[in-house]
Amino acid sequence: MESIGNVFCVGRNYQAHIEELNNQRPKEPVWFMKPSHSVVVCGQDQRIILPKDQGEIHYEVELVIQMKADYLPNQPLETLVGTVALGLDLTLRDLQSQLKAKGLPWLRSKGFKNSAVLTEGVPYSSLGDFGETNFQLRINDQIVQRGNTQLMIFNLEELLANCWEQFDLKAGDIIFTGTPAGVGGLTDGDKISMYLNDGCLGECVISLK
Ligand code: ZN
Numbered sequence: 001m002e003s004i005g006n007v008f009c010v011g012r013n014y015q016a017h018i019e020e021l022n023n024q025r026p027k028e029p030v031w032f033m034k035p036s037h038s039v040v041v042c043g044q045d046q047r048i049i050l051p052k053d054q055g056e057i058h059y060e061v062e063l064v065i066q067m068k069a070d071y072l073p074n075q076p077l078e079t080l081v082g083t084v085a086l087g088l089d090l091t092l093r094d095l096q097s098q099l100k101a102k103g104l105p106w107l108r109s110k111g112f113k114n115s116a117v118l119t120e121g122v123p124y125s126s127l128g129d130f131g132e133t134n135f136q137l138r139i140n141d142q143i144v145q146r147g148n149t150q151l152m153i154f155n156l157e158e159l160l161a162n163c164w165e166q167f168d169l170k171a172g173d174i175i176f177t178g179t180p181a182g183v184g185g186l187t188d189g190d191k192i193s194m195y196l197n198d199g200c201l202g203e204c205v206i207s208l209k
Contacts, residue, residue: 001083001121005172006033008163009062009089009110013153013178017060020181025045029154029162031117032106034089034176037113037155041076042192042204046113050186051118052208055094060179061137061145061194062087064118071160071169077130081172083121083147086135086194086201089176097098116176127197136195147180161180187205 011030014019018025039131050057069075070081089110089119094111127133130149134140137145151157159177163169193200 001085001118001174002068003172004036004039004174005170006167007036007039007116007176008167008169009034009176010154010159010178013159014147014151014180015153017179017183018153020183025117025153029159030108031163032082033082034111034116036139037122038111038113039118040114041120042115042202042205045148046204048117048204049207050090050114051092051112054059054092056092058091058093058183058209059090059139059186059192060091060139061135061182062089062132062176062179063135063147063196064121064151064174064176065156066121066174067160067169069171071164073161073164077156080127081124081130081156084124084127084130084196084203085121085177086119086134086196087176088117088137088192088194089138089179090117091174091181099151114124115123117192117204118174119196122201124166134197138193138195140191141193144184145180147184148195149177151180152178
């Protein structure tokens, strides 16, 4: 990916994940952000260091896009979106529950160091139809999450337009587009592999410290 600007994330964009966390189906995208410093690009055998003593860390595999141009309404996606990667939106789930219960912002539970793990990107134009893209997370070679963009509640056009309307959206910004069902906890030594349409885009190993 090119130099990364803002890191926007969409929560609750796949019905099955909404149900597993007992959340409501949103009428508009649910946005939150991560600090750009939370991004780490994974490489084979690379260890991703995560906090050991702050409760459960949930993985959420997501398609991530990076803008190559400032957003303008009614432009075709191929002129706006440069690359597509996979990402893990990591969440300190116990801490998030505590923060939510107190009505406090999620930032500490979603924005900690290395909480945004990215694979290398591929050109958007190489994907064919983004609206029919499959992706997968494997942990220790077992498939734990499968997603298909057909199941997104808000599709990519809608996400970009809504993000731009509310916050502006410029070249370099990235968007985590939401996770399908199957989120769960990480353990020390887990081997992570992220697949886009059956090709592995990135691997790393989790190290809890
Ligand atoms: Zn997420």
